[in-house]
Amino acid sequence: MNYMRHIRGVDISNKFISEYEMHSKTLKWWKRIFFHLLDLSIVNSWILYVMQTGHKISQQDFRLSIIDYVRSI
Numbered sequence: 070m071n072y073m074r075h076i077r078g079v080d081i082s083n084k085f086i087s088e089y090e091m092h093s094k095t096l097k098w099w100k101r102i103f104f105h106l107l108d109l110s111i112v113n114s115w116i117l118y119v120m121q122t123g124h125k126i127s128q129q130d131f132r133l134s135i136i137d138y139v140r141s142i
Contacts, residue, residue: 085112088128111135 086108096104115131118124126134 085116085128 086105111132112128115126115128118131119126
């Protein structure tokens with residue numbers, strides 16, 4: 070019963086990650102893990118940002134704002 074209650078959150082997280090996830094079979098296994106963890110941290114940051122600010126921003130716009138910020142540094 071506990072499993073079914075929490076698996077929904079995992080399914081939603083996987084859905085968000087799959088929308089913009091990098092897919093490259095040529096990468097070494099450790100690079101695939103790194104980019105998956107990077108995607109996961111971006112999705113979690115986006116969710117926290119929306120929850121804390123109440124500002125409805127798409128995941129794509131959030132990712133683009135991260136890119137703009139990193140380029141400006």
